[in-house]
Amino acid sequence: MMRRIAVANQKGGCGKTTTAVSLALCLHEMSNRVLLVDMDPQGSSTQSLHPDTDSLEHTVYDLLVDSDSVPVDSVKQKIGENLDILPAGVVLSTAEQMLAGRDGREARLKRVIDRVSGDYDFVIIDSPPNVGLLTFNALLAANEIIIPVDPSLFSLQGVGRVVEAIDLIRNVNGHHAEYRVLATMYDSRTRISREILSTLKRRFGDSCFRTVIRSNITLKEATGFGVPITCYRGSRGFYDYRSVANEILGNEPTQKDIEVEAAIDFLAPRRIGGGVLFSYLGNDAEVIAIEGDFNSWDRSSDVLLDVDGRGLWQRVIPLRRGTHNYRFVVDGKPMVDPNNPETTELPGKGQVSVVNL
Ligand SMILES: Nc1ncnc2c1ncn2[C@@H]1O[C@H](COP(=O)(O)OP(=O)(O)O)[C@@H](O)[C@H]1O
Numbered sequence: 001m002m003r004r005i006a007v008a009n010q011k012g013g014c015g016k017t018t019t020a021v022s023l024a025l026c027l028h029e030m031s032n033r034v035l036l037v038d039m040d041p042q043g044s045s046t047q048s049l050h051p052d053t054d055s056l057e058h059t060v061y062d063l064l065v066d067s068d069s070v071p072v073d074s075v076k077q078k079i080g081e082n083l084d085i086l087p088a089g090v091v092l093s094t095a096e097q098m099l100a101g102r103d104g105r106e107a108r109l110k111r112v113i114d115r116v117s118g119d120y121d122f123v124i125i126d127s128p129p130n131v132g133l134l135t136f137n138a139l140l141a142a143n144e145i146i147i148p149v150d151p152s153l154f155s156l157q158g159v160g161r162v163v164e165a166i167d168l169i170r171n172v173n174g175h176h177a178e179y180r181v182l183a184t185m186y187d188s189r190t191r192i193s194r195e196i197l198s199t200l201k202r203r204f205g206d207s208c209f210r211t212v213i214r215s216n217i218t219l220k221e222a223t224g225f226g227v228p229i230t231c232y233r234g235s236r237g238f239y240d241y242r243s244v245a246n247e248i249l250g251n252e253p254t255q256k257d258i259e260v261e262a263a264i265d266f267l268a269p270r271r272i273g274g275g276v277l278f279s280y281l282g283n284d285a286e287v288i289a290i291e292g293d294f295n296s297w298d299r300s301s302d303v304l305l306d307v308d309g310r311g312l313w314q315r316v317i318p319l320r321r322g323t324h325n326y327r328f329v330v331d332g333k334p335m336v337d338p339n340n341p342e343t344t345e346l347p348g349k350g351q352v353s354v355v356n357l
């Protein structure tokens with residue numbers, strides 16, 4: 001069966017085009033027949049694979065506006081054996097006006113894709129940075145949606161907009177699509193990267209790809225300039241997208257440990273103002289306290305708060321400079337901080353965690 005995947009997020013610059021192009025290339029490299037559809041009037045996907053855009057006689061615009069009389073074959077461009085693109089140009093930005101008032105205008109692309117059903121294993125659709133008619137066409141033509149999220153709050157908010165659009169399409173058109181969130185441009189050195197990733201994992205759980213796309217200079221240079229994929233085949237960016245392709249194919253992600261690394265960084269005790277923020281992730285706990293030299297090992301004096309109602313427990317404790325020993329008490333059971341590798345043995349107490357200020 002031909003799988004139809006749209007890449008969408010209303011935020012610009014979150015990695016939609018890079019994701020669509022890289023996935024098309026990776027899936028193609030893994031012996032699949034792939035059609036990439038560019039639904040963004042900016043035509044970045046088109047330019048990155050088919051630099052000679054001026055020579056294009058027909059684009060996806062012709063198929064949308066005049067879908068029944070224009071053959072798909074006259075529009076699609078061959079990029080490689082079993083790899084084609086339906087290119088876009090600026091004229092696509094007028095599609096919304098051209099189709100205004102016409103029946104079934106959100107289902108135009110779906111009808112085009114239905115016509116090539118069976119010719120490909122995957123159709124990957126890139127979409128523009130807004131949730132308008134073109135994005136609705138992309139969502140309605142797809143059964144699977146990938147929502148890339150770069151480390152920014154706007155991008156995170158964009159997820160909500162796409163999910164609303166997917167719900168709307170289900171209610172109005174009776175069309176069902178599954179979505180999955182993909183963290184992009186991840187840089188473990190920045191706190192915003194770790195916080196956004198951690199939020200995505202908690203909020204979306206299994207609807208989040210396990211693979212994380214790391215920030216990578218080769219990806220930045222390769223897309224948008226028609227640089228052939230062979231130039232970045234050995235890069236980390238390509239390695240990450242290959243891991244996403246594996247997940248799409250139902251295999252284990254080939255990338256390892258980034259999520260764990262990020263979560264540990266994010267949850268480890270860290271300085272905030274005049275104190276230290278302690279965190280513990282525990283969904284099914286009832287009461288979590290912290291005991292240490294700072295409160296005479298009195299587990300009744302400082303409890304953590306479930307700050308997001310989903311099991312992220314935190315508390316800021318004012319601490320003087322120096323070394324402090326502590327441990328969590330989870331439902332009455334003492335334990336070391338699982339996200340802090342520093343521990344020591346205390347007489348009469350056993351293993352405890354250590355924080356240095
Ligand atoms: N993982 C990455 N690391 C570094 N730069 C990236 C990465 N992914 C995308 N970029 C760059 O960020 C910019 C925006 O990405 P793009 O895929 O065009 O986003 P969108 O299609 O959502 O607007 C581009 O310059 C692209 O090359």
Ligand SMILES: [Mg+2]
Nearest residue numbers: 016017040044
């Ligand atoms: Mg784009």
